[in-house]
Amino acid sequence: MIRTTHFRILIIAILISVMGILSIYSSNYQKEDKKWQLIYKRQIYWVILGLFFFFIMYNLNYRRLWDATYFLYLLSALLLLLVFILGAVRLGAQRWLRIAWFNFQPSEIVKLIVIIFLSRYFSAKSSSNVTLTLNNAGIFRAIILPFFFVAIPMVLIIEQPDLGSSAVVLFIFIAMLYISGVKLKYLTIIFLLSLLFLPILWHILRDYQKERLLVFLNPNIDPLGAGYTIIQSKIAIGSGGFLGKGWLSGTQGQLHFLPESHTDFIFATFTEEWGFLGAITLLILYYFLIKQGIRIAQKTSDNFARLLAFGISLMLATQVFINIAMTIGLAPVVGLPLPLMSYGGSSTLVTYISLGILANIDKQRTVF
Amino acid sequence: MRIKIINYALIFIFIFLIFGIFNLEFMQGKKFKDLSNKNCIRLIPQQGSRGKILDRLGNILVDNYLSYDVIILPKDKEDIDKALIELSGILGVSLNDLKDTFKKGFVAPLSPITVAENIDIKKVFTLEELKSDMGGVIIQPHPLRYYPYGRLACHVMGYLNEIDRWRLTKLADYGYKTKDVVGFGGVEEKYDYFLRQDEGGLSVEVDHKGRFMRVIGFKSPKNGKDLLLSLDLRIQKIVEDSLQDKKGSVILMDPYSGEILAMASSPDFDLSAFVKKTSQPSISRIFNNPEAPLINRAISSSYPAGSIFKLIVATAALETGKINLNTEFICKGSISIGKQEFSCWNTHNQQNLMQAIPHSCNVFFYRTGLLLGAQVIHDYAVKYAFARATAIDLPYETNGFIPSPLWRRVSKFKSWFDGDTANLAIGQGEVLVTPLQVARMMAVYANKGNLVTPYIVKTIDGKDVSRYQKKIIRLNIKESNLNYINQALRNTVLYPSGTASVLSDLAVSVAGKTGSAQVSGRQPHGWFVGFFPFEKPKFVICVFLENGGAGFYSCVIAKQIIKMMYDQGLID
Numbered sequence: 001m002i003r004t005t006h007f008r009i010l011i012i013a014i015l016i017s018v019m020g021i022l023s024i025y026s027s028n029y030q031k032e033d034k035k036w037q038l039i040y041k042r043q044i045y046w047v048i049l050g051l052f053f054f055f056i057m058y059n060l061n062y063r064r065l066w067d068a069t070y071f072l073y074l075l076s077a078l079l080l081l082l083v084f085i086l087g088a089v090r091l092g093a094q095r096w097l098r099i100a101w102f103n104f105q106p107s108e109i110v111k112l113i114v115i116i117f118l119s120r121y122f123s124a125k126s127s128s129n130v131t132l133t134l135n136n137a138g139i140f141r142a143i144i145l146p147f148f149f150v151a152i153p154m155v156l157i158i159e160q161p162d163l164g165s166s167a168v169v170l171f172i173f174i175a176m177l178y179i180s181g182v183k184l185k186y187l188t189i190i191f192l193l194s195l196l197f198l199p200i201l202w203h204i205l206r207d208y209q210k211e212r213l214l215v216f217l218n219p220n221i222d223p224l225g226a227g228y229t230i231i232q233s234k235i236a237i238g239s240g241g242f243l244g245k246g247w248l249s250g251t252q253g254q255l256h257f258l259p260e261s262h263t264d265f266i267f268a269t270f271t272e273e274w275g276f277l278g279a280i281t282l283l284i285l286y287y288f289l290i291k292q293g294i295r296i297a298q299k300t301s302d303n304f305a306r307l308l309a310f311g312i313s314l315m316l317a318t319q320v321f322i323n324i325a326m327t328i329g330l331a332p333v334v335g336l337p338l339p340l341m342s343y344g345g346s347s348t349l350v351t352y353i354s355l356g357i358l359a360n361i362d363k364q365r366t367v368f
Numbered sequence: 369m370r371i372k373i374i375n376y377a378l379i380f381i382f383i384f385l386i387f388g389i390f391n392l393e394f395m396q397g398k399k400f401k402d403l404s405n406k407n408c409i410r411l412i413p414q415q416g417s418r419g420k421i422l423d424r425l426g427n428i429l430v431d432n433y434l435s436y437d438v439i440i441l442p443k444d445k446e447d448i449d450k451a452l453i454e455l456s457g458i459l460g461v462s463l464n465d466l467k468d469t470f471k472k473g474f475v476a477p478l479s480p481i482t483v484a485e486n487i488d489i490k491k492v493f494t495l496e497e498l499k500s501d502m503g504g505v506i507i508q509p510h511p512l513r514y515y516p517y518g519r520l521a522c523h524v525m526g527y528l529n530e531i532d533r534w535r536l537t538k539l540a541d542y543g544y545k546t547k548d549v550v551g552f553g554g555v556e557e558k559y560d561y562f563l564r565q566d567e568g569g570l571s572v573e574v575d576h577k578g579r580f581m582r583v584i585g586f587k588s589p590k591n592g593k594d595l596l597l598s599l600d601l602r603i604q605k606i607v608e609d610s611l612q613d614k615k616g617s618v619i620l621m622d623p624y625s626g627e628i629l630a631m632a633s634s635p636d637f638d639l640s641a642f643v644k645k646t647s648q649p650s651i652s653r654i655f656n657n658p659e660a661p662l663i664n665r666a667i668s669s670s671y672p673a674g675s676i677f678k679l680i681v682a683t684a685a686l687e688t689g690k691i692n693l694n695t696e697f698i699c700k701g702s703i704s705i706g707k708q709e710f711s712c713w714n715t716h717n718q719q720n721l722m723q724a725i726p727h728s729c730n731v732f733f734y735r736t737g738l739l740l741g742a743q744v745i746h747d748y749a750v751k752y753a754f755a756r757a758t759a760i761d762l763p764y765e766t767n768g769f770i771p772s773p774l775w776r777r778v779s780k781f782k783s784w785f786d787g788d789t790a791n792l793a794i795g796q797g798e799v800l801v802t803p804l805q806v807a808r809m810m811a812v813y814a815n816k817g818n819l820v821t822p823y824i825v826k827t828i829d830g831k832d833v834s835r836y837q838k839k840i841i842r843l844n845i846k847e848s849n850l851n852y853i854n855q856a857l858r859n860t861v862l863y864p865s866g867t868a869s870v871l872s873d874l875a876v877s878v879a880g881k882t883g884s885a886q887v888s889g890r891q892p893h894g895w896f897v898g899f900f901p902f903e904k905p906k907f908v909i910c911v912f913l914e915n916g917g918a919g920f921y922s923c924v925i926a927k928q929i930i931k932m933m934y935d936q937g938l939i940d
Contacts, residue, residue, distance in 0.1 A: 175374075178370060178374075179370060179371070179374065181370070232407075234392055234400060235400045235403045235404050235407065236404070237389060237392045237393065237400070238392040238393055238396050238397055238399065238400025238401070238403075238404075239397070239400045239401040239403070239404035239405075240393055241393060241397055241401070242393070242394075251404055251405075251407065251408040251573070252404055252407065252408075255407075255408050255573065255574070255581065257407050257408065271389065271393075275393070276389060276390065276393045276394070279386075279389045279393075280386065280389075283382055283385060283386060283389075286382075287378070287379075287382050290378060291378070294371070294374065294375065294378070297371075298371060310374075314374070317378060317381065321381045321385065324385050324388075324389075325384075325385065325388065328385070328388040328389055328391075328392055329388075329392075330384075330388045
């Protein structure tokens with residue numbers, strides 16, 4: 001197992017998680033509240049639990065997911081509906097389900113389930129011959145029908161509201177259309193249509209979301225309100241320099257100028273203390289992680305597994321990109337965690353589960 | 369194919385991110401580093417004490433005491449409001465007033481703001497106990513000026529106030545900042561650079577609510593340098609007691625070195641009014657007073673010289689040989705020059721120089737002046753350094769003025785007449801002199817021919833600076849002529865008919881000259897300038913009373929001063 005691709009995935013994931021835990025510790029150890037100080041310990045538990053799930057998925061044949069697709073899809077819709085009924089409101093959004101002692105964020109797992117669903121949908125073979133149904137499907141079967149299935153969870157997520165996750169879901173959908181070989185003509189149509197819908201989307205957005213978009217264009221229009229986080233985040237990253245201020249010495253994170261310093265903005269906390277060198281190291285680790293996923297996808301002959309592996313890799317890539325771009329002020333602020341780094345059970349578990357699936361795909365290929 | 373594009377896209381987004389981070393950390397790194405420090409580092413300035421001002425014997429004329437200020441480190445509006453409410457309770461100041469001061473004290477978004485100054489020591493203790501509950505409240509000791517002798521020598525000292533715009537633009541290069549307290553007038557202004565304390569302070573780290581986290585650095589404040597003045601506290605007191613509230617000024621000077629031993633100007637003002645910010649009404653009363661108490665009348669105003677100026681004419685006449693001791697003019701109470709009648713204050717009949725000076729005979733000097741010509745008189749006056757500042761180390765000295773035919777023609781396009789020469793010869797007309805210039809002129813006679821530069825600061829921080837200030841110019845006047853005039857000055861006191869005869873019964877031998885400078889429509893200015901003891905001069909004295917009547921009244925004050933000095937054994 002040592003020299004295999006999936007082992008490398010595991011090592012990289014653990015490395016990133018350790019970096020995350022160090023930053024979570026650093027951003028909170030100076031808070032007065034004991035509960036906050038010990039939050040890094042909870043993240044350690046999450047990572048251990050995540051590893052446990054990783055090994056479960058690693059040993060569970062991914063084909064089981066094919067079988068469970070519709071069940072999973074229904075489960076995700078149910079969870080999202082439950083959020084509306086029972087969800088805990090935190091930070092102005094209703095995204096969490098309180099399960100026993102922890103807050104579960106269904107939108108995290110929904111992303112994975114959408115990938116599984118789309119993988120199955122696009123890899124379906126027609127009963128008459130062995131070619132993929134998609135190859136000669138019309139626009140309805142190729143785009144409109146799958147979009148309908150994706151739109152249901154997406155709308156529910158938008159309504160939470162969680163713009164970041166729904167953007168990720170949308171992006172996954174488009175990326176998987178692309179990968180699965182849908183005709184470029186259809187993709188162009190989709191692109192043009194969405195351009196048409198953009199003004200309508202603006203009206204659907206809530207005020208604070210509009211504010212965030214405006215602030216993204218110019219953070220200084222509201223430096224103490226909506227623009228505050230992004231300004232502080234840029235200050236944190238910008239003041240890090242080449243080698244950073246050193247672990248436990250970042251003033252922006254330590255003294256709590258930076259909000260969400262252990263969750264969505266953990267990259268700023270990390271870069272402030274570890275500098276450009278740390279940021280590059282982290283980005284390279286992410287790159288290799290995603291690259292491994294794509295390599296697994298390329299090597300796999302099973303269409304379902306191939307799409308699944310692509311989907312998971314692209315989901316990671318999208319999240320990493322959106323999160324880091326927003327921390328450095330190159331994307332609007334949407335609540336989205338940095339996979340493996342940010343504090344949070346749901347995100348950590350789902351990421352490890354996804355990586356477990358990747359590892360399993362790799363293992364199955366070697367077995368066959 | 370599509371997979372290849374995905375791979376390229378992946379590489380592209382990572383390069384995009386790296387570039388974004390690179391941009392923040394290196395292209396704009398400096399800016400963000402500064403912002404980061406600004407976020408979490410606050411400077412709490414701590415003032416050292418301003419230098420003390422001592423008299424020549426080391427008595428402290430201007431001292432400092434510690435006052436306590438309440439300072440708020442701003443950040444969270446709610447925290448500040450809470451703190452202000454608590455403070456208003458403890459300090460007994462209304463919340464609105466406190467909020468006003470807070471707003472006024474605002475300098476920059478994150479710098480500490482002083483909300484209360486000079487608070488009671490009991491309240492200091494109360495606040496010290498409670499301040500941990502109030503975010504960002506700091507009690508800071510702050511040295512303030514203390515004047516143990518009240519108004520004594522207020523013009524020489526000068527007051528302190530917040531720097532004004534004009535001074536700030538002038539002094540910004542020397543490290544002065546807005547809200548700095550600087551000297552206005554007197555040695556406080558002239559020597560501000562030396563007296564000025566060096567601001568030290570704590571740099572502290574605060575968290576996002578502006579709460580104190582830890583001390584990062586400390587720069588100890590440096591105290592200003594002490595000044596030792598040439599003033600003699602005892603003489604200064606005598607002078608001010610004698611002058612009381614009469615408008616005018618008195619100067620006592622060492623005739624050999626130019627050291628100012630006493631300098632008083634009246635009306636005076638309360639220096640400590642400027643220390644407490646609460647005394648705003650009393651400050652504006654000082655500024656708006658029509659009597660201009662802030663003006664140092666010894667150096668900053670010039671007046672007609674009157675008969676004092678006759679000494680210049682007499683010296684010029686003797687030096688140029690236009691007259692000698694035997695030259696006599698007859699005073700019939702008046703003389704007509706051109707079409708005009710020029711009067712004397714008395715009918716003196718036959719007068720030679722040794723009589724004309726004691727009697728201050730106008731006719732004698734009209735005639736002498738006409739013999740000399742206006743230009744020569746002007747030149748001698750300039751030789752005695754009239755019409756230019758004495759370069760004493762005090763600010764706002766005025767030049768004075770001596771007219772001349774050339775000036776008249778060049779700047780006024782008018783001719784000079786003999787009548788003008790006559791006026792010039794008795795120090796009237798356009799002649800303007802400061803009391804300090806007059807005192808310096810008298811020093812030339814007392815020290816036998818040397819023009820001294822008056823100065824008031826002897827040492828800075830124990831280092832003798834007087835040698836930089838002592839510039840003595842030899843005037844090349846024949847000693848015999850100086851002796852004649854000195855004798856005439858002595859006669860002014862000794863002769864029963866002399867204008868300063870009132871000084872004759874003093875135990876100290878005084879020589880001097882009175883002057884009554886005519887002012888149209890008002891009482892004349894009274895002058896007395898002289899030196900004592902006559903045999904071995906140690907002091908030059910100049911008493912000037914603005915609209916104080918004839919020179920006689922100035923003599924009376926001079927007498928009082930000399931008598932008290934003698935009584936206190938300050939002369940021998």
